[in-house]
Amino acid sequence: MYTKLKEEVLKYSKDAFAGKLFAGTSGNLSVFDRENKVMAITPSSVRYETMTVKDIVIVDQDGIKLEGDHKPSSEWKMHLEIFHQLDTVNAVVHTHSPYATSFAVVNKEIPTILIEMVPFLGGDLKVSKYASPGSRELGISVCKVLRNSPASLMQNHGAIAVGEDLSKAYIRAEYIEDAAKIYHHSLQIGKPRTMTEKEIKDWVESWD
Numbered sequence: 174m175y176t177k178l179k180e181e182v183l184k185y186s187k188d189a190f191a192g193k194l195f196a197g198t199s200g201n202l203s204v205f206d207r208e209n210k211v212m213a214i215t216p217s218s219v220r221y222e223t224m225t226v227k228d229i230v231i232v233d234q235d236g237i238k239l240e241g242d243h244k245p246s247s248e249w250k251m252h253l254e255i256f257h258q259l260d261t262v263n264a265v266v267h268t269h270s271p272y273a274t275s276f277a278v279v280n281k282e283i284p285t286i287l288i289e290m291v292p293f294l295g296g297d298l299k300v301s302k303y304a305s306p307g308s309r310e311l312g313i314s315v316c317k318v319l320r321n322s323p324a325s326l327m328q329n330h331g332a333i334a335v336g337e338d339l340s341k342a343y344i345r346a347e348y349i350e351d352a353a354k355i356y357h358h359s360l361q362i363g364k365p366r367t368m369t370e371k372e373i374k375d376w377v378e379s380w381d
């Protein structure tokens with residue numbers, strides 16, 4: 174059952190590995206089926222190159238495994254906490270992508286320095302407070318930022334993006350790393366200019 178959900182998780186996991194958002198077996202992503210109240214999530218400790226649809230794990234809303242040969246990602250509690258707290262979110266992409274994680278390590282948020290940050294990341298990229306990996310507390314911590322923004326850096330850990338579906342969460346994860354990379358490079362050659370509130374407002378209004 175849930176083949177479509179599993180195929181989607183597999184496709185974006187392979188994309189994330191090919192796009193260097195995931196490395197080794199780190200990073201994880203999930204989708205939540207609100208009708209059936211089940212989550213499809215990447216397995217723990219399976220390499221992305223060899224991952225198949227059978228490796229994707231299905232758990233119920235309490236984290237009880239329903240399908241899959243492996244354990245769910247060690248961050249399954251964080252993923253479920255997000256789906257429980259934020260009812261417009263149906264997909265989560267969590268990475269340890271290197272530029273974004275570097276800013277998370279120095280606890281430095283990324284101001285709105287790029288036009289793409291406005292539509293894709295909701296503006297400034299904030300840092301959520303450290304909590305133990307694998308804990309529900311980590312989910313509670315990231316939700317404090319994700320309640321008002323679709324993306325967050327995670328102190329001493331990585332980055333996280335959410336969306337109403339996996340395609341939206343995934344492109345956000347790509348833009349998190351892109352913004353972090355450009356901010357890093359721009360800090361080397363000068364003082365990055367942050368977009369003004371008026372510029373952001375005018376641009377948002379131009380979408381209508």
Ligand SMILES: [Zn+2]
Binds near residue numbers: 267269306330
């Ligand atoms: Zn992680």
